[in-house]
Amino acid sequence: xxxxxxxxxxxxxxxxxxxxxxxxxxxxxxxxxxxxxxxxxxxxxxxxxxxxxxxxxxxxxxxxxxxxxxxxxxxxxxxxxxxxxxxxxxxxxxxxxxxxxxxxxxxxxxxxxxxxxxxxxxxxxxxxxxxxxxxxxxxxxxxxxxxxxxxxxxxxxxxxxxxxxxxxxxxxxxxxxxxxxxxxxxxxxxxxx
Amino acid sequence: xxxxxxxxxxxxxxxxxxxxxxxxxxxxxxxxxxxxxxxxxxxxxxxxxxxxxxxxxxxxxxxxxxxxxxxxxxxxxxxxxxxxxxxxxxxxxxxxxxxxxxxxxxxxxxxxxxxxxxxxxxxxxxxxxxxxxxxxxxxxxxxxx
Numbered sequence: 001x002x003x004x005x006x007x008x009x010x011x012x013x014x015x016x017x018x019x020x021x022x023x024x025x026x027x028x029x030x031x032x033x034x035x036x037x038x039x040x041x042x043x044x045x046x047x048x049x050x051x052x053x054x055x056x057x058x059x060x061x062x063x064x065x066x067x068x069x070x071x072x073x074x075x076x077x078x079x080x081x082x083x084x085x086x087x088x089x090x091x092x093x094x095x096x097x098x099x100x101x102x103x104x105x106x107x108x109x110x111x112x113x114x115x116x117x118x119x120x121x122x123x124x125x126x127x128x129x130x131x132x133x134x135x136x137x138x139x140x141x142x143x144x145x146x147x148x149x150x151x152x153x154x155x156x157x158x159x160x161x162x163x164x165x166x167x168x169x170x171x172x173x174x175x176x177x178x179x180x181x182x183x184x185x186x187x188x189x190x191x192x193x
Numbered sequence: 194x195x196x197x198x199x200x201x202x203x204x205x206x207x208x209x210x211x212x213x214x215x216x217x218x219x220x221x222x223x224x225x226x227x228x229x230x231x232x233x234x235x236x237x238x239x240x241x242x243x244x245x246x247x248x249x250x251x252x253x254x255x256x257x258x259x260x261x262x263x264x265x266x267x268x269x270x271x272x273x274x275x276x277x278x279x280x281x282x283x284x285x286x287x288x289x290x291x292x293x294x295x296x297x298x299x300x301x302x303x304x305x306x307x308x309x310x311x312x313x314x315x316x317x318x319x320x321x322x323x324x325x326x327x328x329x330x331x332x333x334x335x336x337x338x
Contacts, residue, residue, distance in 0.1 A: 018229050025222045030214040037215045047217045054225050059232075109204060118211065125208045144209035172201045175208070 003027060006070035013061055025054055028071055031146055032078045038129070038137040039082040049085060053078040068155060072148070076156040079138065086134065109176060112183035128178045136171050143168055251315055259291075 006027070012020035032053060036046035057064070057074050064073060113121065129137045135157065142148045142156065150168075154161045 018233060019226070021229060022222055022226050025225050029221055030216050033217040033221070034215040043215075043217075046215075047221065050217060051221065051225055051228075055228055058225075058229055113204065113208075121208060122211050122213075125212050129209075129212070140205075140209060141214075144206050145212065145214065172205050175205055176201060179204075179208075 007066060010061060010064070010066070010070060013058070021058055024070070028074055029054075031071070031141075032074060034141060034145075035075055035078045035138050036082045038141060039079070039086060039134040041130075041134075045085060046082070049081045050078055053081055056081075069152065071146075072152045072155050075142070076158070079156055080158070083134075108183065109179060112179065112186075115183075116186070124179065124182055125175075128175050131178070132171065132174065136167060136174075139164065139167055140171050140175075251319070255315065 003023070006024055009020040009023045013024075029050065032050040033046055036049040036053075037043065040046050040049065053074060056077055057070075064070065116124070129140060132140065138157065139153060142153050143150075148156070150161050150164050153159075154164045157164070159167070
């Protein structure tokens, strides 16, 4: 069934058809949960934060002006709640390797990608995203997976557009460096065996 | 021909597109909808007066204060209250006098104790209204957990 859009269901909810909210939840639950999970690294906490965000959005639906997308508004609620939860818990941050050495060529990487199968690629990228600092893993997911614009992302995470651009650039480099290292390790193992 | 930036963009996009979003537990949507339903039921059981009703209360409160003060001032009993002569001879001149006093206050820019009492009463009513809203939220929260 074609999804008629968030605004269609929002109108229904505002006209006291609260059951229509289930369509909105089903539509956005995965992304909302993923954002919370990328930040909190814990499924229970992420689920609680995502549920609270949906409830908060529901209770404030009358105030939602529809000037921005509903998803942008919802994700910003999830993001902020998850970030404040990490600050409260003072979770240990994963070490960030900001020292990026670009010792790869694009030919190496393209060849490397072609040499490993789809499942391995998925596994690699999931691990690489998990290693990124919380905000960066959210940024990369919102940009490439959800295909949000830079402006929408800056609204969600509360950063300037130029800051988001710079961060995305750095994340791309980090991931490629990581990928290059992965390919090289594989080659080494291959040559030994 | 692709430049380095486009190439990087292309590789990363292809890789990330292959990943899947995390999914919450199976009962995620049901949990949220149950909470919403519980909140709606609570609102039906404990309806909070709408804004219109509070405007009426705010208007009615100082009026009731004035009426109460007038009754006290004239020591009216119920029999006397329905005496028409009493209204025309005593109460109407008093009301006229009251309007005169209010206009005096306004022209002298002074605040009488009565006016202060009325203003405080209205402010107090507003605080009660906000507290009721907060109470409703807390009740819903406690009911859910």
